[in-house]
Amino acid sequence: MLKRTIAAALITAISLSTVITSAAVAATTVKSGSFRNAGGHKTSGSVRLMKEGGAWKVVFGANFRHDGSPAPRVAFGNGKYVRGTIIGRLKRNKGSQTYTVPKRLNVTKFTQVWIWCVKFNSPLGVAAIR
Numbered sequence: 001m002l003k004r005t006i007a008a009a010l011i012t013a014i015s016l017s018t019v020i021t022s023a024a025v026a027a028t029t030v031k032s033g034s035f036r037n038a039g040g041h042k043t044s045g046s047v048r049l050m051k052e053g054g055a056w057k058v059v060f061g062a063n064f065r066h067d068g069s070p071a072p073r074v075a076f077g078n079g080k081y082v083r084g085t086i087i088g089r090l091k092r093n094k095g096s097q098t099y100t101v102p103k104r105l106n107v108t109k110f111t112q113v114w115i116w117c118v119k120f121n122s123p124l125g126v127a128a129i130r
Contacts, residue, residue, distance in 0.1 A: 027052040031129035033113070035064065042067040043125025047113050056101035058087065058113060066093045071119035074099050076110035081123060090115060 031049040045064030050057045058074060066072065072090035076082055085105060091097045101107050115125035 027057070030108075033127040033129040035113075035115070035125045035127040038115075038123035038126050039117070041069060041115075041124040043115055047127045047129065049107060049113070049129055056105075056107045058099040058101060060095075060097045062096045064094060064096065066090065066115060066125060068093050069117050069119075069124050071117055072124055073116050073118055075114045075116045076105065076107065077112040077114045077126065078110055079112070081114045081116050082110070085110070086116070086118070 027050045029048045029050050033047055035043045035045050035047060037043055043066045046061035047064070048059045048061070050059055073086045074088050074090060076085040076087075087101050087105070088099045091099075111128060111130075113127045113129055114123060116122075117124050
């Protein structure tokens with residue numbers, strides 16, 4: 001009987017620990033916005049800057065759309081694209097997608113998410129995030 005009681009207590013403690021840990025690393029939206037066209041390209045849809053545990057993520061909504069370009073990248077800016085902030089290639093021209101922000105970038109100082117064409121050094125879309 002004592003073994004069953006101890007085993008039940010351990011299972012309860014482990015389950016509770018898992019719930020607490022899961023809640024502690026839940027993703028939180030810190031800033032959000034919507035893409036608008038730039039550089040003659042059509043880009044639309046929502047974007048969120050999220051904090052998940054110790055990691056920052058940029059998350060495009062299911063409504064994201066881009067009309068296509070040869071070398072699109074996801075980056076940050078402040079009124080203009082900031083060099084050195086590219087966080088990845090655009091995964092696809094439509095739909096939800098997630099990008100992990102490298103630790104070297106302090107995302108809290110940026111006010112925009114950009115879709116940037118590295119081939120032609122031109123904007124493809126920009127979202128003010130607040």
